[in-house]
Amino acid sequence: MPFNIVLFEPEIPSNTGNIGRLCVGTNAILHLIKPMKFLITDKYVKRAGLDYWNDLRLEIHDSWNAFAKKYHDTNKYYFTKKSEKIYTNINFKKDDFLIFGPETRGLPQDLLKKNWDYAYSIPMSNKIRSINLSNSVAIVLYEGIRQVGSNSPQI
16 A cells, blocks of 8 residues: 655645655655645646646545544654654554645644654754755655565556
């Protein structure tokens, strides 16, 4: 089974489009948590996803609570620059849920606090606030794929 990429209240359509294309290329499922700052039909989402968007396995959830209720008994990892734990310390398994926050504010503090044992970061210098969301998703997702050990083109 594939990995699950979760975007909590995404704000930038081109990032979501890029991540959608990444999900198609890795056979991952993309979960979008509302509210979003754009419509899924936004031309920038489609442009970034190119002609791959029709192949995307996409689930849209009306709220965090709706998502959490549906997937209550799953492995979830939360990504934030606030954690001291590095993403490479995760023992990834297929079906894991990789959760990323909105571009301008990250995951909510209360959500992180409840799940702090599962919060991880990507190392970066203190010269920037963060790296691009689509880059962050790619870094973590491909580490998961590397660990799971898929050599198949179908991943």
